Amino acid sequence: MASLSFLHSATYFPSHSQTSLKPHSSAVSFTVRCTTSSSPPSHKHRRSPDENIRDEARRRPHQLQNLSARYVPFDAPPSSTESYSLDEIVYRSQSGGLLDVQHDFAALKRYDGEFWRKLFDSRVGKTNWPYGSGVWSKKEWVLPEIDDDDIVSAFEGNSNLFWAERFGKQYLQMNDLWVKHCGISHTGSFKDLGMTVLVSQVNRLRKMNKPVVGVGCASTGDTSAALSAYCAAAGIPSIVFLPADKISMAQLVQPIANGAFVLSIDTDFDGCMHLIREVTAELPIYLANSLNSLRLEGQKTAAIEILQQFKWEVPDWVIVPGGNLGNIYAFYKGFHMCKELGLVDRIPRLVCAQAANANPLYLHYKSGFNEDFNPLKANTTFASAIQIGDPVSIDRAVYALKKSNGIVEEATEEELMDATALADSTGMFICPHTGVALTALMKLRKSGVIEANDRTVVVSTAHGLKFTQSKIDYHSKNIKEMACRLANPPVKVKAKFGSVMDVLKEYLENNESKKC
Ligand SMILES: Cc1ncc(COP(=O)(O)O)c(C=O)c1O
Numbered sequence: 001m002a003s004l005s006f007l008h009s010a011t012y013f014p015s016h017s018q019t020s021l022k023p024h025s026s027a028v029s030f031t032v033r034c035t036t037s038s039s040p041p042s043h044k045h046r047r048s049p050d051e052n053i054r055d056e057a058r059r060r061p062h063q064l065q066n067l068s069a070r071y072v073p074f075d076a077p078p079s080s081t082e083s084y085s086l087d088e089i090v091y092r093s094q095s096g097g098l099l100d101v102q103h104d105f106a107a108l109k110r111y112d113g114e115f116w117r118k119l120f121d122s123r124v125g126k127t128n129w130p131y132g133s134g135v136w137s138k139k140e141w142v143l144p145e146i147d148d149d150d151i152v153s154a155f156e157g158n159s160n161l162f163w164a165e166r167f168g169k170q171y172l173q174m175n176d177l178w179v180k181h182c183g184i185s186h187t188g189s190f191k192d193l194g195m196t197v198l199v200s201q202v203n204r205l206r207k208m209n210k211p212v213v214g215v216g217c218a219s220t221g222d223t224s225a226a227l228s229a230y231c232a233a234a235g236i237p238s239i240v241f242l243p244a245d246k247i248s249m250a251q252l253v254q255p256i257a258n259g260a261f262v263l264s265i266d267t268d269f270d271g272c273m274h275l276i277r278e279v280t281a282e283l284p285i286y287l288a289n290s291l292n293s294l295r296l297e298g299q300k301t302a303a304i305e306i307l308q309q310f311k312w313e314v315p316d317w318v319i320v321p322g323g324n325l326g327n328i329y330a331f332y333k334g335f336h337m338c339k340e341l342g343l344v345d346r347i348p349r350l351v352c353a354q355a356a357n358a359n360p361l362y363l364h365y366k367s368g369f370n371e372d373f374n375p376l377k378a379n380t381t382f383a384s385a386i387q388i389g390d391p392v393s394i395d396r397a398v399y400a401l402k403k404s405n406g407i408v409e410e411a412t413e414e415e416l417m418d419a420t421a422l423a424d425s426t427g428m429f430i431c432p433h434t435g436v437a438l439t440a441l442m443k444l445r446k447s448g449v450i451e452a453n454d455r456t457v458v459v460s461t462a463h464g465l466k467f468t469q470s471k472i473d474y475h476s477k478n479i480k481e482m483a484c485r486l487a488n489p490p491v492k493v494k495a496k497f498g499s500v501m502d503v504l505k506e507y508l509e510n511n512e513s514k515k516c
């Protein structure tokens, strides 16, 4: 069998003239015309000047045929026959339950794990449309049937997996601690991963003349930012319902700047969610929250990416902050697909981390998932994007946690703010939700559940720059009933050499005495 060799013009996918790609019988088989080290490519591939990357993609032969996906009721029994095309506008099953996007695993399994690993790896770091995106580099597992031309992408994903060297070593005695920076992204949160998929599908539906006049969401600030940016890129109207005075200024200004129709509503997120569900049932506005299972198809690629970044080695733990609870399931789904399709042989244990002020999943977990789930009224939290008391994806989260031998932890306001400040003091600049996840890690390390040598990934869900006000309040010790013990306020000093020298000497002496 010839080895897989991606030739000069085919960095995204071997072209017909170079390879014949065959479904695997025993193993994936590529017949590849080999280049030798002594015969470098004779020409550099370049598109013609009047072409763009979409045009170029149009010329590319589509080689993986007969892959498909459809909506099915979430966690349906094998006997269920209910299913819907992804081109239908449907968010709920006949019984009112959640839906899930189900891929044709039999078709995907015609290619072995080695094939998928190499295909996905071959697309990283390129600008080929649409594979330059970390989401669309896994297109066959996301929306296999969408035309490349309909895709709306900002080349999201491919986010940094940061080795938290100092934080891990100094505070947790861990050598193998990583932070997946999903917030270092187009609109500053992991929502971009899901929104590229949802808005692309809407783009397709509109081209099919389906009745979609706009796309709407309820939001604590990140979903709305992503929705408005992707819709603006595609020229599609977006409508966002925001809880008045409950999101950061940076988040509020994002949809405003992107031209969304912004409603600031005098309620909390759960109230906005209730309203958008009613409105989208009445008007031809497509629902963009994670109740819509399309979103999770994009979000799951972060899990695949983590495995890829570890050269397909599986970490022991992945810790995800949870609010509306779509993302924890998305992570489970990404890991599970990699195992089912032979890319890895196990999945990590998942931890969902909640703010103690908005902890309905934590309470449910503590009851052993036995009693009926009780939604609650979420209290104010610095982790404002997860201030959610009635998460729409509760069933998905419980499923993911049960299947991954998962754990739920919680963080008080003081714990999450201290953890955020501690992480920042080691060179990160994280959002409070990541502080919630780090608190969970610190608690699980302290109790010995997570061991020193366990490879652990904390998912950072938004950019710290969206949450500067909470950092300012903390560092100016301006938070009621919080010691803010890691506050590092600026020192006011007169513009005189002597005054500056005095404060500097005091600072340096203090630093020296701390070392002793
Ligand atoms: C920054 C941030 N982190 C975490 C979450 C939680 O994600 P999920 O709602 O999927 O649980 C959200 C949104 O809810 C968020 O915006």
Ligand SMILES: N[C@@H](CCOP(=O)(O)O)C(=O)O
Pocket (backbone or CB within 6 Å): 217, 218, 219, 220, 221, 222, 223, 224, 288, 289, 290, 291, 323, 324, 326, 385, 386
């Ligand atoms: N944190 C989210 C809350 C809504 O979550 P979704 O994933 O269901 O859209 C936000 O930023 O709005």
